[in-house]
Amino acid sequence: MSEAEVQKHDVIMIGAGPAALAAAVYTTREDIDTLLFERGVVGGLAAITDMVDNYPGFAEGIEGLTLAQNLQNQAERFGAVIELGEVTKISDEGDYKRLETTSGDMLARAVLIATGSDYKKIGVPGEKEYYARGVHYCATCDGAFYRDKKLVVIGGGNSAIQESIFLTRFASHIDLLVRSSIKASDVLQKELQKYVDDGKITVHLNTATDEIVGSDNVVTKVVGTKEGAKVEFETDGVFIFVGLVPNTQFLAGSDIELDEIGFIKTDKHLMTSMRGVFAAGDVRSGATMQIASAVGEGATAALIIREYLEGKLVPTSEHAEEIITPQPC
Amino acid sequence: MPKNITIFTTNTCAYCAMVKKYLSAKGHTWEEVNLDQNPERQAEALQLSGALTVPVTVVTKQDDSREVIVGYNLAKLAPAVA
Numbered sequence: 145m146s147e148a149e150v151q152k153h154d155v156i157m158i159g160a161g162p163a164a165l166a167a168a169v170y171t172t173r174e175d176i177d178t179l180l181f182e183r184g185v186v187g188g189l190a191a192i193t194d195m196v197d198n199y200p201g202f203a204e205g206i207e208g209l210t211l212a213q214n215l216q217n218q219a220e221r222f223g224a225v226i227e228l229g230e231v232t233k234i235s236d237e238g239d240y241k242r243l244e245t246t247s248g249d250m251l252a253r254a255v256l257i258a259t260g261s262d263y264k265k266i267g268v269p270g271e272k273e274y275y276a277r278g279v280h281y282c283a284t285c286d287g288a289f290y291r292d293k294k295l296v297v298i299g300g301g302n303s304a305i306q307e308s309i310f311l312t313r314f315a316s317h318i319d320l321l322v323r324s325s326i327k328a329s330d331v332l333q334k335e336l337q338k339y340v341d342d343g344k345i346t347v348h349l350n351t352a353t354d355e356i357v358g359s360d361n362v363v364t365k366v367v368g369t370k371e372g373a374k375v376e377f378e379t380d381g382v383f384i385f386v387g388l389v390p391n392t393q394f395l396a397g398s399d400i401e402l403d404e405i406g407f408i409k410t411d412k413h414l415m416t417s418m419r420g421v422f423a424a425g426d427v428r429s430g431a432t433m434q435i436a437s438a439v440g441e442g443a444t445a446a447l448i449i450r451e452y453l454e455g456k457l458v459p460t461s462e463h464a465e466e467i468i469t470p471q472p473c
Numbered sequence: 474m475p476k477n478i479t480i481f482t483t484n485t486c487a488y489c490a491m492v493k494k495y496l497s498a499k500g501h502t503w504e505e506v507n508l509d510q511n512p513e514r515q516a517e518a519l520q521l522s523g524a525l526t527v528p529v530t531v532v533t534k535q536d537d538s539r540e541v542i543v544g545y546n547l548a549k550l551a552p553a554v555a
């Protein structure tokens with residue numbers, strides 16, 4: 145591709161989860177030319193969540209897939225363009241940032257990184273070997289293969305509880321292995337108790353997972369340790385929800401500063417250490433990992449990007465930016 | 474242009490929606506086998522893909538050769554249906 149053929153945009157958003165889609169609604173309504181890159185599912189993690197009960201405005205809750213579709217439709221209604229592909233590198237060329245992508249190089253005056261996070265692996269023997277053949281990370285994708293079968297779910301946070309409850313619509317019984325104690329919200333814990341009382345889910349606290357064992361290409365049991373003793377759980381499959389890792393691997397070697405875990409550090413205007421590059425949603429250091437907050441950060445980033453593009457966000461010192469004339473929307 | 478395309482899906486699978494989105498953007502039609510509605514065809518999906526997951530996309534080429542794509546994998550799906 146010759147340099148003359150490189151596409152130029154006002155804003156490129158990396159990811160098309162709730163944060164970027166919300167941001168795109170705002171930028172496109174301001175007539176700012178906006179392209180989003182999505183390597184996975186439009187709607188991000190929200191799209192693979194069965195039911196979202198805490199997103200304001202939906203009194204009865206809303207299916208994650210429906211919410212994702214609505215967010216996409218709304219952004220596209222105002223002119224957002226979603227390209228299915230991946231951004232693999234970002235570099236600073238002054239007024240423009242260069243993005244290397246699976247569709248070739250692109251230039252953008254401002255960039256929003258909203259790449260969220262992916263499921264963490266536990267790193268035990270058997271996890272990799274039986275991936276998608278008994279070991280899973282997405283209940284809405286793979287749960288249907290376990291009708292009337294026994295399952296083990298590993299994890300003790302909101303996702304693990306929420307997904308265990310979802311999986312009860314297929315599985316005959318679930319052993320929930322929690323390394324220490326349950327860290328989910330009170331509402332989810334109360335909901336979980338109903339399934340425990342019904343005998344559908346058995347919770348095993350202080351239970352570490354050591355190995356996923358199988359034979360003839362199928363998972364047969366999970367071996368763990370509880371209070372120093374070996375424990376075994378017969379199962380047909382394992383779903384793992386033990387937290388998330390930020391999708392920032394593509395920033396390795398760039399000038400964008402990350403925290404010790406790998407989340408992107410931003411200033412009060414959601415700007416990263418690379419001027420003109422902003423971050424919002426789950427990938428941002430300090431994010432609260434909720435759809436409502438991702439959407440809020442997306443909207444905030446979009447309004448600040450507008451100020452930046454108009455030259456109203458000027459550096460006041462090496463590490464601080466000030467919006468000189470904030471404009472109401 | 475493939476001869477035909479079959480996608481094994483479930484009701485809640487977002488990656489299945491992405492495969493359909495991509496194929497429709499490229500002007501393809503397909504037959505959908507929804508495993509929530511046809512659980513008896515799960516074994517077929519498993520046999521084709523070797524995996525307990527959806528989407529499974531089966532692309533039959535003009536020469537009747539078959540390519541099976543497991544999951545939403547654009548790097549494999551795009552050339553298979555080109």
Ligand SMILES: Cc1cc2nc3c(=O)[nH]c(=O)nc-3n(C[C@H](O)[C@H](O)[C@H](O)COP(=O)(O)OP(=O)(O)OC[C@H]3O[C@@H](n4cnc5c(N)ncnc54)[C@H](O)[C@@H]3O)c2cc1C
Nearest residue numbers: 159161162163183184188189231259260425426433434435
């Ligand atoms: C099982 C589960 C249940 C949940 N339930 C709830 C709930 O009930 N309520 C709630 O408020 N929150 C819930 N959450 C959290 C919520 O889904 C996230 O907070 C929200 O989706 C974050 O949005 P985001 O846009 O920041 O990131 P994401 O939704 O993660 O989207 C980021 C997108 O960027 C894409 N991407 C990553 N890297 C690249 C790249 N290099 N190039 C191109 N694209 C890229 C990814 O494919 C992804 O689609 C849940 C999460 C999980 C895992």
